[in-house]
Amino acid sequence: MARLTASIVLVTAVLAGLALGRASAQGPPEGQLTVAFDASIAPTFLDPAETPGIGTPFVFLYALHDALVKPMPGNDMAPSLATSWKESADGLTYEFRLREGLKFHNGDPFTAEDVKFSFHRYRGAAARLLQERVKTVEVVDPGRVRFVLQAPWPDFLAFYATPATGAAWIVPKKYIEKVGEDGFKRQPIGLGPYRFVRMTPGVEVVFEASEQYWRRKPTIKTVVIKGVPDRTTRLAMLKTGEADIGYLMVGVEAATIKADPRLRLAQTIPPATWWLEFPEQWKPKSPWHDRRVRLAATLAVDKPTINEAERLGFSRLTGSIIPSMMEFALKLEPYPYDPAQARRLLAEAGYPGGFDAGDLTPLPPFTTFGEAVTNSLAGVGIRTRVREMERATFMEAWRGKKLTGIIATVSAAPGGNAATRIESFVLSTAPYASGGYPDIDDLYRQQAQERDRKKREAALHQIQRLMHERVMFGPIWEPATLHGIGPRVEQPAIGLSPQLYFAAPYEEIRLKK
Secondary structure, three states, rough: OOOOOOOOOOHHHHHHOHHHOOOOOOOOOOOEEEEEEOOOOOHHHHHHHHHOOOOOOHOOOOOOOOEEEEEOOOOEEEEEEEEEEEOOOOEEEEEEEOOOOEEOOOOOEEHHHHHHHHHOOOOOHHHHHHHHHHHEEEEOOEEEEEEEEEOOOOOOOHHHHOOOOOEEEOOOOOHHHHHHHHHHHHHHOOOEEEEEEEEEEEEEEEEEEEEOOOOOOOOOOEEEEOOOHHHHHHOOOHHHHOOOOOOOOOOHHHHHHHHOOOOOOEEOOOOOOOEEOOOHHHHOOHHOOOOOHHHHHHHHOOOOHHHHHHHHHEEEEEEOOOOOOOOOOOOOOOOOOOOHHHHHHHHHOOOOOOOEEEEEEEEOOOOHHHHHHHHHHHHEEEEEEEOOOOOOHHHHHHHHHOOOEEEEEOOOOOOOHHHHHHHHHHHOOOOOOOOOOOHHHHHHHHHHHOHHHHHHHHHHHHHHHHHHHHOOEEEEEEEEEEEOOOOOOOEEEEEEOOOOOOOOHHOOEEOOO
């Protein structure tokens, strides 16, 4: 992530590379790319206002919409709809200069009014924090917008101008005011390299190339993303040619792709972590209230073996839920696999024979991962049952504090830093936290106002130490994300940006001639 080290910071398209805006000499878009996506497709995935703090919706947003600033190849905060921005000397205002002459897919011009409207409409991850800390959004003129903060906030860009949230992804004000929220849900309009054609909720969404896209005209005419939660079905689609890219092909299916000379296995390790969540640790009568029980569960998971089975050994084991590549991340060694110590801790806590922990709910559709964790826990006497859900339902239940037992989950939201992850998952007010600690909340508030980088880092590192010492989570790994690539694809655009686990930017994807 870019760091603000001066009172006035100006970022221009020149610094990002003039190639961003250079149209390539090419013919009209041709052909169709079919992506077998790893979950059912929810309409909310196409609305930037609904981004929930994980990476899933950005698979779709990078096609249909565009942001003021976003991760791109070679630049984690690349100028996009904004060509430049500056911070005032007192840290109270941020002004963005907008790219001129752009139009939404329905022909409406893009202006600063759309930026202001999109910010106030945003209701996803960290929405309350953004609304509390931003005093006003001022339209200076059609090509400039100014954010005025209540107080200096060093992390404004980390929350606003990265996909840690979707607040800087822009939707058309006039169109939404005309058709309403339901009309926008049925026919979303954006500024991205592809325009919306049609959607069958849960099943598929179809996009068509926008030849007027400012950065580069896409080479592929039609992109079809199909919701295919079953991994074996995604593999079969790759083998028959029904799909050109199959997302998240782990385990046996990943090994099968690797061994098939007609297919390729693309891999990347984005800023993501998997961990065990213990939502009942805040209930005094729950076994999970005891730190020893949480530590026992963490030590019981055979992470090296599961890594080999699920991710072909490519994932990085970790002792934190903060990705190591993020700014202000504290490196923490992974908890070892130690079932003997886990059993001793359970006995000390009063559970010598273990206990029934109820459901273990993995992020859909990672059922085999959930089963592997359940088997490890059973080895020390912690008995769980894998609960399968549809992804959008899972996210709603998790955010609504309705999941019990153990949650095996991940965040792969691109962008942000340690503070953005702590805000989403650790604070007592976090959207995905069932409780918290006053001292951690206080440290977070202190660092959020601190403009001295070393002092901020010290506070954020202390928060991460406390998380670790209290075993608030059971960190597992920074996942190697594995995708299957079919024979028709020349450039899948996977790994072009280290922030993104999926194929992006879409205008870089190419089929073989």
